[in-house]
Amino acid sequence: MTHSLHRSGMHQDTDYVFLLYHVKGINDQNVVERTRKAIDLAENAGAVNWGDVKTGPVVSVPSEEIKAKLTPASRIRGAFTSRQQVVRYLKSMKEADLGLCLVIAGPLDEVFSACHETGLEPHTNNYALGIFGKTERLADEDTRAITTMCGHHMVPDGVVVKMQERVNKGKISPEKASLKLAALCPCGIFNQKRAEHLLREKKEHS
């Protein structure tokens, strides 16, 4: 999946995704225990959202429940809101030496400099080269800035548009609206803080 690769729009410097992986037969020894530890470290570093696609995101499911339901098939992903949080996480993961594969998605300059600051040398990069084809069929940029935070597109364009309308009319706060949107993304990579910022900003300009 490349569902964290193609985020777009404003304020991407407040939006970083972490993804934890392992491979059966290579680095899956005691993987549940090690994943749990990696989640603790992400929480300590300030992750605003995270989840296991099979159980749900921490914005809707208690952290302890997700951790208790981890299995060797679990895939953990989450979101940070600053480069500083990424640095904190990289430092703690390097120190813990859990052997899990860790991927950070975000603005390349920021991610590379975070790696450099931590003394980590990126192993492999997946570069986002943009959108091709009938781009006139895409939703508008403001909507995509929010929907692409769930790369699986479990946050439909129409729901974002409706939610923005409700925010603009004062029927729901940007904070509550962003949490409702985040709950639609089962992986936990939706950054509700950035969504809140985007919804509020658009309301102010409406």
Next chain:
Amino acid sequence: MKIDAEKCIGCGTCIPYCNVEAISMNEDDEVAVIDPDVCVECWVCYNNRVCPKDAIEPTPLDTHDKIFKHVLSDPTVTSKGTGIPGRGTEEAKTNCVTGRYGRDIYGICVDMGRPGVGCTMRDVEKVAMALAPTGFRFVGPEENPIATLMTDFKTGKFRDDVLDLHVLSIIIEGSVKRSDVKPVLEALVRVSKEIDTVFSLGIVSMKIDDDEQLMKTLDECAIPRPTRGKVNVGLGRPLFTG
């Protein structure tokens, strides 16, 4: 997915929850209906219990097409072929321990229909057939569900009976020798003008230098240099279960 006309009160709450505009009001504007040919079985409307009357119900996943669409479009479902939830590819994520994309090759991920447009397999085939003669090597069915529908890896041809299948998104993943990447990128730029959807493009590079050569190739293909990406930070290491 279907809507029980007996339960539906015609409030229209479910309509914005459809990713592909498969839900609409019926001719009399009394109840909502789902067009099964357009529906991609993502189950967003059902999984989130958006209907106040619980009128949205899954139809049995009793055909290969329905199962395939559901596996590709709902990330909570695991593909039996790959063992990975969702559309399932590993691209750069585990490369630090698998080395599947080594020093001499790039990985290519063509994310068809994304973001949020959807696509038919006919368009997927067009792109695959454009890639096939360029030195692009498709990954196999053990790594990507799409390969189960391909009848010829040399030409990129898919089964005729699946060409009208409508999916939310699907990834064409493969690799190319670093020296052959330009024809692949040129083919993608060319075919992008012939499809009725969009694709998001990613290129996977094991870091052996600053990738300046790749960036120059992008310049030559008029593809803007990337500003964002996914970085495998290299913390994986072997820990065998034995």
